[in-house]
Amino acid sequence: MEPELAKLNPEIAVYAKKSASWAFFEGALNAAIQQNWDFPEDRQKLEDVLFAALRECLAMLSSFYNEREPEGTSLDMPTIRRISEIVRHQPFIERLMDIVPEALQFADRKLQGTKEIVLKCVSKRADCISFAVPELRNNKRFCLDAVAANPAVLRLIMDDPSNFLCHYSGQQRQVFEESAVKRCYRAYRYAAEETRENRHLLNEDLKDKCYYESFQAILRGALEDNPRVFKYALKHELQRLYYKDAAYFMKGDPTDLLSLIEINPDAIGLMDPSDLTFEFMQRAVNCDPRSILHAERLERTQEENHAIAEIALQRADASFVPGVDHLKIRVHAVAFYNPTKIRDLEESERVMVLEQTPKAIEFLTPIQLPAHWHGLLELRSSGWFVTTVVSYAAATDIFLYGLIVPVTPTALQSRIGISEGSLQTWSSILLALFGVGLLASSPIAGYIADRFESRRYPYLFALVGLGAATALLCAGDHIGFWISGRLFQGAASAVVWVVGNALVADTVGKDGVGKAIGYTTMACCVGQLAGPLVGGVVYQHGGYYAVFGIAFGLIGLDIVLRLALIERRHALKWLQPEVGLPAMEPHAMEHHGPMQEASPRGVLGRLGILLSSPRVIVAIWGSLVVSVTMSSFDSVLPLFVQENFRWKQGGQGLIFLPLIIPHALSPVAGSFVDRFPRSSRYVTAGVFLLLMPAMILLRFVTNDSIRHKILLCALLTVIGVFISIAMPALYAEVIRFVGEKEHQTPDAFGKGGAVALALGLTNIGFATGSIVGPFFAGFIRVHSGWGTMGWALGLLAGVSSIPVLLFTGGWILRERSEGLETELVGWIKQM
Structure with missing residues (x-):
């Protein structure tokens, strides 16, 4: 557009397209000042013109803010001072931040220290978090909220310990990263080494090899590191995509959910109860007996529970399960699936079973009770x-x-x-x-x-x-x-x-x-x-x-x-x-019994x-x-x-x-x-x-x-x-x-x-x-x-x-x- 058009009526700049040059906006600003638009009744018009100019040419904002003549302009100093007064007016900066969040850097400390304003800018542009006051940048709660507003913030925080959470040790920063991932599961993408954002994957052709491998790596990485992150990444980030689809993408078999358990037995805790049939539980426990520790306990017949417990006990004794997990499996299987097996456990294991399922005591004779339980009773x-x-x-x-x-x-x-007269009565x-x-x-x-x-x-x-x-x-x-x-x-x-x-x-x-x-x-x-x-x-x-x-x-x-x-x-x-x-x-x-019999009388x-x-x-x-x-x-x-x-x-x-x-x-x-x-x-x-x-x-x-x-x-x-x-x-x-x-x-x-x-x-x-x-x-x-x-x-x-x-x-x-x-x-x- 030609600058002469803006001189005819500066308001044309408000409706100009993005392709307009700075010379066009400069002409509109000069015309507005010459036409005395800085009087109160026309002040809003002048601000609208300046807003449109800075929206397209934000680089000029720094010079105006500091009362300096921008390079390549012919504005005189009175005009620059007048523009500087407007841009330093905080309501104008707030308005500009709605469109151009980078304007936060020119806001005063009050705005830069206002959590809601900073988070609003961060949600549109992650690096705006750098403009927040140090008190916010070193506040864990604010940083977690910033990650929730824009997951890309996590990488900025973790890569710059001198500006974010500067008083945190390395271990504390690691704990913060885990908390941030749990707070916003899309942030897992930024905590991992992937190159594509999860939210774009559903829009791509997953049959394409590179997309498929990227998606598979994200899911496997999440499942191996933290099954809960995996669960919520599917539920909240990848809408309508659940663990059955994940099993397909990781192993190519849409019917075999055991692939998840093979990667991490904790994954059984993610599954819907309708999928935890008796037959599936038998297969899952046989695949990895540790899965019994994380499966949701459902109402089953006594025979089914006993069968699941028997498989878990046998596989725990015969498999590669570490000693700690071996003990947990034995105690869990007896406590929640077959308490009658408490007779076959060692004394220390019986104590652990009784702590979780006190009713199992009925399957012990007095001589089988742990020695210190007699004293406690x-x-x-x-x-x-x-x-x-x-x-x-x-x-x-x-x-x-x-x-x-x-x-x-x-x-x-x-x-x-x-009243005092009614005190005795009341x-x-x-x-x-x-x-x-x-x-x-x-x-x-x-x-x-x-x-x-x-x-x-x-x-x-x-x-x-x-x-x-x-x-x-x-x-x-x-x-x-x-x-x-x-x-x-x-x-x-x-x-x-x-x-x-x-x-x-x-x-x-x-x-x-x-x-x-x-x-x-x-x-x-x-x-x-x-x-x-x-x-x-x-x-x-x-x-x-x-x-x-x-x-x-x-x-x-x-x-x-x-x-x-x-x-x-x-x-x-x-x-x-x-x-x-x-x-x-x-x-x-x-x-005796849940309710006593009434006497004949x-x-x-x-x-x-x-x-x-x-x-x-x-x-x-x-x-x-x-x-x-x-x-x-x-x-x-x-x-x-x-x-x-x-x-x-x-x-x-x-x-x-x-x-x-x-x-x-x-x-x-x-x-x-x-x-x-x-x-x-x-x-x-x-x-x-x-x-x-x-x-x-x-x-x-x-x-x-x-x-x-x-x-x-x-x-x-x-x-x-x-x-x-x-x-x-x-x-x-x-x-x-x-x-x-x-x-x-x-x-x-x-x-x-x-x-x-x-x-x-x-x-x-x-x-x-x-x-x-x-x-x-x-x-x-x-x-x-x-x-x-x-x-x-x-x-x-x-x-x-x-x-x-x-x-x-x-x-x-x-x-x-x-x-x-x-x-x-x-x-x-x-x-």
Whole structure:
């Protein structure tokens, strides 16, 4: 085109073809400047003309950018300065980069350091990555993204260690190259020594020898180096071309997929399950037994699996397979295809099989078990370990319940917006909702635990509810989250307490159940009372989310311990006879099958037997009274010390300390009840009777003085001692009743027994107390004061001592008559 055309109307340059000369564009620029197109209303026209010129003659951009006269031009300096102002304007550079990515080199550091802009240019021209700021060029994540945007970038990065990832060692650069290939499988072409890009191969005549050989080399190289790269190169880069076609291109036989396995046995892992027929698996394993390690395991008949395993074992022994792979093949074939062969393995191989397929243990006799497995089974099913796991689970569960007690008032105000006048009401409601979940879930948990073959599964499932509850409370910025969280907490607690204590009873037997329940009770009470203590201190010094950080950490450890636990009745099948075992209740050894048979009476019949016993009713009532007492303090004690002593969250948590420490006596009380079973009547009745004066004396704590603070702590300590003694005796009484009933009538409760169901009923009492306690104490304190609340709780405990004395261990008069009869018989024998 002639420059004179552009002088007539500079806009002609915008629509000029690519063949236009620089003289043409120079004429358009001069004309635009002379026509005052640099005024604001015509500025865009001038930029369009300059854009068209530089799009075709990018070499001029550097001179304009630096205010220098380009060679071979006749532009005057005022015009050059005006053009320089435009090209230095970053929006103009960004616009130019859309068409000419090399313009990135003239952008300022801000643009050169903007990841999105640089990647956009790199996707169009690989060497644009050199214009990025050093911070990006030395960033692994950016370099990986650049390879994904344009695979050709990989070669530039790997060939220039001084400009890219300059702080990386040779080994680190090799690892980066592998990561880049996995990130973008087309990059394999640039990591290998091929000369043609994979994406062009499908457009060529693959029958042509040079193309065919190039394609074959790429596929073989990928398969030999990394089968996964091979798989995704086919799937993502070479659309519609899969491993069957690759087999054809590498061996020329479209039906023989064994060619892939001959190159690399890992290739069987790339194949579609529909191709892994029984016949093909036999051929593949016979071709290379290592292929069994990578093949997808499909549902086959037992005979087919056994046949595949037999071929793998024979070929592994007879072939060239290295020692390490030989061991892997033997273990894999037995673990996943024929566990019955475990009898023929060495001890070290048996251990590896059992680690992958625990069910294979059923094909071993006790004498064939690895020696150290006896110790592990004994440890993980021992009474002390089961008691420890259950105690920790109970402590964790109830700890999370109490953790937010001191947090609740402040959180309800700051996060949800509850008014100060409604704090006591909502605090009591949220505490009571825990009891609602506990109450609704306890009988269900007891029934399921007695019917299932293993109590371990519902015990593990409780962790789901516990985790969900904690997450809801942590994220709770609406009252609905808090309500749901408390309900889930109650449901999880029901399973933990009912199923956990049933596990303990199964493991230690009736002669040690009091002491074991003492430990779980101690842990439960410590968790319940330590929760507010820790919650208050951590919330005051660490904030809201620090409280829940502790909660999630405890749940994580709980998961590990519950998974490690093995039920005693399952371990007994494999422990050698000479291993000493504690006495077991009949129901502990009678769980068989995936689901236990229901007793002839059905669940209602079992409930009828339990609820018709005054001993069970009294134990349920005693649990209710203890729960009312404990939950009452959870509800009113933080607010009482806040109002009377002006204590903050730390003090509100620490005031529970006098209630916590005495629970160390629970195992002692449980051991005493185990050794002297008939003493539980008098121990429990005495505890309830002595609770009455201790609770009534709380009315004398009224002033903010040292004397009154000491009095409050002393009274709370006495109350804590009595509670710690009562709980083991109550739960041991229920378990003892079930054992005695089964001894008298073995089929009274069916094969599954009724220990968990009985504990579930007792837990109903405890749950009811958790609901009643906060409302009972909170209502009385608000309307009648602290002192009235104390004597009301004391009166409840004192009156409860009467039925406890009369019916614990059976009707008191019958016990005396039986005792007199025993003494008379002994006196006659002595004569």
